[in-house]
Amino acid sequence: MSSERARLTALYGGLLTLAGALLMGLVYVLVSEGVYSSVLTAVVPAARLDAASGPALPTSDWAQTTVVQPGRYAVAQKVSTAAGDAALSQLLTVSALSLAVYAALSVGLAWWMAGRVLRPVGVITARARRLSGSNLHERIALKAPPGELKELADTFDGMLDRIEQLVAARQRFAANAAHELRTPLAVQRAAAEIGLADDPPPEKVAWIREKLIDTAAGSEQLIEGLLLLAVSDEGLRRREPVDLGATTTTVTEALAAEAAERDVTVDVAARPVGVEGDPVLLDHLVHNLVANAVRHNHPGGAVRVRVGPGGLEVANTGPVVAPETVPLLFEPFRRARARRHAPGEGAGLGLSIVASVARAHGGEATATANPGGGLTARVTLPTCA
Incomplete structure (x- = not known):
């Protein structure tokens, strides 16, 4: 941070010093333009100007109402020149000293300003080092x-x-x-x-x-x-076109025997939907959703599977699930009910795998609790033509 502070100090101080030098240079040029005529106006004695006598005087209101003898005008001109040179020299000296003091103050102010600006960066750096x-x-x-x-x-x-x-x-x-x-x-x-x-x-x-x-x-x-x-x-190691509707139909047909054994009816309506992704992972995604809907159900229950442009939706009947616990089901080893270590119970990875596969494909997995019991899980995936 010290190097950045030094760079900011050099930048701020340089800009302020340059602005001060330009301002003083402009003042010096403007003053030098009229200092000689102003001094000459102050030292030449007042007299009535004769149109035919003496050299031409500066075109001013005073010059139109005064007259000066040639000898006196030459002396006045020398005096005004010397006075003007002395005034400009004094102005240059004072300007140089003022510029030096101004530059020192500018550098100090720039150092302080840079420290103030970079203070949050120092706080972030110190916190990151302690983490x-x-x-x-x-x-x-x-x-x-x-x-x-x-x-x-x-x-x-x-x-x-x-x-x-x-x-x-x-x-x-x-x-x-x-x-x-x-x-x-x-x-x-x-x-x-x-x-x-x-x-x-x-x-x-x-x-x-x-x-x-x-x-x-x-x-x-x-x-x-x-x-x-x-x-x-x-993430995905390979991508290829996959028909999500055909994959869903194949998976639900493979689970038909288990659904019949559990006395669960599966209703499928799958339209062709093209997805760019890994066919194996998408197969696991659909399988986990449908298998969960079948297994976490009750005898005589139903599972509704829909595939369309909006993605995949699987809804089932079953035990009532508290709405506040639904987001937790997408975490590994989370279950709606405590594990009993019964055969075929599963390890609680189904929905977490669904969420992970959806993320890998640039999609999202969500779920809502049905009022009468069960869940409605939705997976949205980017589609391809």
């Missing part, structure tokens, strides 16, 4: 009149808000992922230690085998979801 994972809650909160630097400080505070939220979300994600991965491992170990400690009967071995397979399947599903979430967070 770490333990004090991301601190803000600049610059108290200054509206301006560019005030806007910069407010923008920096807004950036810190987003960083704090991102770091907190990542910390929660890591903690939840560790917990979710630790639980099935603990179940597997306990089943192996308890069930296989002695010589177990065949039916117990079969039960343990089934339990270990279910736990391993859940762990595999969790790891696959984590990897998919990480891939979608990185």
Whole structure:
């Protein structure tokens, strides 16, 4: 910051000094133009001017009403010239001294002004140097009149808000992922230690085998979801035209058997909509939305799937969801109800993967709670011709 302050000081001080030098130069030129005639007017004795005698005098009101003898006029002219030179010399000396003092004051004032202007930058720099994972809650909160630097400080505070939220979300994600991965491992170990400690009967071995397979399947599903979430967070590696309507139709047909098993009716109306993106990620997006709508439902419930120019909309019946908890469902490992570790329950990554894939495609995922129960999830994506 000191170098920037020195540059601003040189700029401000130079401009002020240049303005002072130009002003004093202009004054010197204007004064020198009339100083000789003014001095001559002051020293020549008053007399009546004879039109035929003496040399011509300066054209002024005084010259038209006075007369001077030739000898006296020459002396007066020499005196006025000497007086004018002395006055101009004195003026030049005073101007030079004044300019030197003015330049010194200008530099001092410029240094002070530059410090005042750059003070918010110093505050931002000092705060940025102190920031770490333990004090991301601190803000600049610059108290200054509206301006560019005030806007910069407010923008920096807004950036810190987003960083704090991102770091907190990542910390929660890591903690939840560790917990979710630790639980099935603990179940597997306990089943192996308890069930296989002695010589177990065949039916117990079969039960343990089934339990270990279910736990391993859940762990595999969790790891696959984590990897998919990480891939979608990185953005798209490839883009190609994808028919969102055809993808939705294919996915809902693949889930028809599960929907029938759960006694859930799925109504699909998918129009052709072109999207530029990754077909695999878009397939996961649609699958997670429709699968969530089917699984978080009740027997005899319904799922409505619509695809149009506005994007994808999936609405379902089911348990009543508090409106204030809906935005939280898009965070990893968040569920509308507490986890019971039941088979096929899922890890709570479905909607977070949907939101991540939508962001990767330049879109947005939102949801609203239905008054009678269930959710209406909407995904808007940029379309292509």
